Amino acid sequence: MILDYEILKFIWWALVGTLLIGFAITDGMDMGAGNLLPFVGKKDEERRVVINVVGPHWDGNQVWFITAGGAIFAAWPAAYAAAFSGFYMAMLLVLFALFFRPVGFDYRSKIESPKWRKAWDWGLFAGGAIPSLIFGVAFGNLLQGVPFYLDEFLKPHYQGSLLMALLPLLNPFALLCGVISFAMLTMHGGVWLQLRTEGEVATRSKKAVTIMGFITLIGFILGGVWVAYGIDGYRVITQPALDALPNPLAKQVEVAPGAWLDIYSNYPVAIVAPIAGIFGVAITVLLSRAGRAGFAFVTSSLAMAGIIATAGLSMFPFIMPSSLKPDSSLTLWDASSSHLTLTIMFWAVVIFLPIVLLYTLWCYTRMWGKVTVEEIERRAHMAY
């Protein structure tokens, strides 16, 4: 089956969104658990409970992050080029923080020393907290536009040293987005810990879900108001046919207040996303407090899907607006790869993603059940 170029470009926008949501639900859950590790686990055994809830699955979950990176490379090479180099320092911080996780999980419990273990616990915390904060900050900057432009040969350029450019990235709106992202993933991780542990760890996790859910809710609503009245959005004025060969320099873009809300008047159905975000978080908190962690996990996944989709939809069709030269902005229509590559990658996803989901599910069912302090003590030499 040959799909139209225009349709494929749109499908790929949805697929990248799906991969990001998949990343939040799986790897985000592990990062959230990492954010809570030093706080819901007071004693070493309790911390090992948290680590072993995540232990068998964190590596597979992290592949959502890696595959999202690879998929952006294959589907939107121009965005992969401009975004990861434009956010150079932020990306380095994310990577350096993530370094702690693979080695942290495997090495932490191989040595008895409490100092060694405590050091790795904070490493695992950093490996969750820094990325979950920065992903939000990155979205906050995308919504405000990124200071880059493309030259005539389509090479992305930025202003000055990116080391210096780190500070403007951390502006108030972006920080708010960072807080939303951090709180949302921590809430999600808390729900997961509540579901998979018992006793003190579960009780503390439940408490964390309430606090983090509350912060997410307030932050998300505040962010919505800010987007509507506080920051300018971007709007395409003219552009080539949607199925034209991608050329990011062939369109006109204006910067206008409230432009990020266009989608909700053009396609009112899009309002489903922020509603899912708001109600998803609220219901998650209620379910968690009622001790229904299983259902809460479903609603917190929905809530995150809603929040991420809100950001993506509001920017539609932009994927990386340029604040330096708005006409250099990248959209899903002009940053994509060729018709053939999009087709091949579409089929690769259609074939492999369901297989991945099936065997991932099998792994979870085999490892299902609550992880307890007793079990950790019994399997002290084989567990993480």
Add this chain to the structure above:
Amino acid sequence: MIDQLFVDLSRLQFATTALYHFLFVPLTLGLTWILVIMESTYVITGKEIYRDMTKFWGKLFGINFAIGVTTGLTMEFEFGTNWSYYSHYVGDVFGAPLAIEGLMAFFLESTFVGLFFLGWERLSKTQHLMVTFLTALGSNLSALWILVANGWMQLPIGAEFSAETMRMEMVDFAAVVFSPVAQAKFIHTVSAGYVTASMFVMGISSYYMLKGRDLGFAKRSFSVGCGFGLAAVLCVIVLGDESGYTLGHAQEAKLAAIEGEYHTEEAPAAFTLVGMPNDEKMETEYAVKIPYALGLIATRSVNEEVKGIHDIVAESEVRVRNGIIAHNLLLKLRSGDTSEATKAAFEDVKQDLGFGLLLKRYVENPADATEEQIKQAARDSVPPSAPLFWSFRIMVACGVYMLALILAGFYFNMKRTLAEKKWLLRLFLYSIPVPWIAAELGWVVAEYGRQPWAIAEVLPTFLATSSLTTGDLIFSLVGFVLFYTILLIIEMFLMFKFARLGPSSLHTGKYYHETHNTAPQAAE
């Protein structure tokens, strides 16, 4: 103009992060299969010692795997962070195998590896074996896809440059996947990984035999490593990577540089065993030659010639001149003259566009290049010979040495007198680093040998960078080196600790330190 220091730092950072990552990859590629062999034996025979072997070598595998994942994270994003023009220019082709690697291989490997470590009590024997097998399959598939991507950098087939989108676009995915260079690289790299893992297992097993500890465990482990290693080392040497070097101009240039072959060797080409390549004089001095050998290695025949650097540079010069024309036509197309005549003229010369871009190192617009600059660009098309000449020879020497060592190990193991041959056991123990030296040098030969190109004959490396500053790069390079070095020290510390402890670290109560009460330190 090009800031050469910035380009060099970008390259240095990529080489550093890739070489660090490649310290851990080969062991993972091979050790997973060794674990499959050990665990299959356990499932078939039911002998517990094979389960203990799987668990113990699995522990060492885990220590290595964790840091492999850590250093691998960087690689997925480094094209975007540091090679953004590369990412734009070839992402349409290069991104696809990378994304498929994630979907098909990383997910498989990483989803099951957790169950390998933590699923022993939750899974039936055959289920656990299946988990181990899928981890091995996943890690090897990831090697396949990354080498498909890398093979395309060396021989960019199945793609065409498009002036409208200003990038390379895929036209034939099958040609990219089934590229002969990619396939040769895959076989060569994974079998080198298998040799690495075999040398690792045999070296550590020899240590136990030297100490007279856990002999049954050590001998069985050695046998598995030895059988697997013998097959693998033969595979590496017989199916060397060179088979691809006669394809394409850049590959020919690499081969000529590796061989210090300044003058075309007529068939049957002789192989220079040692000598001093001198790029200034364009001569390899003090050369010791073996007749026929190069022709056999490079072309698998005695009647094909192997092209020398002089001739390659002469060919390049023609292509640089064509490339100037191609670049002029590209500028015309980009500025709006899209008449059929201009398009057709560009199509005729666009295969040489990359050679025109080589001039951008010296002039903003290739059309302004002087005669001297054109000649210099043509000379640039061949990488410096000496580093490749020596890297290649040391790599091959390592390979031949390991073949001899493994053959000796195999012979005495068959005669069941291995444990008495202390000299050989010591040789195995101290030879553990040899496969790593060979693997790192193999990377150098392949990627340094690709210079001056990021994508052979298409995109020069100096144009492929991001628009960062030298300060940005110094910051990141120092950060990577610090992080990686500290993590490497921790990894080595754990590796030595658990290798010394041996199977006693499993706490089964059956092994040396538990039965002799001599544990140097209570194992976790």
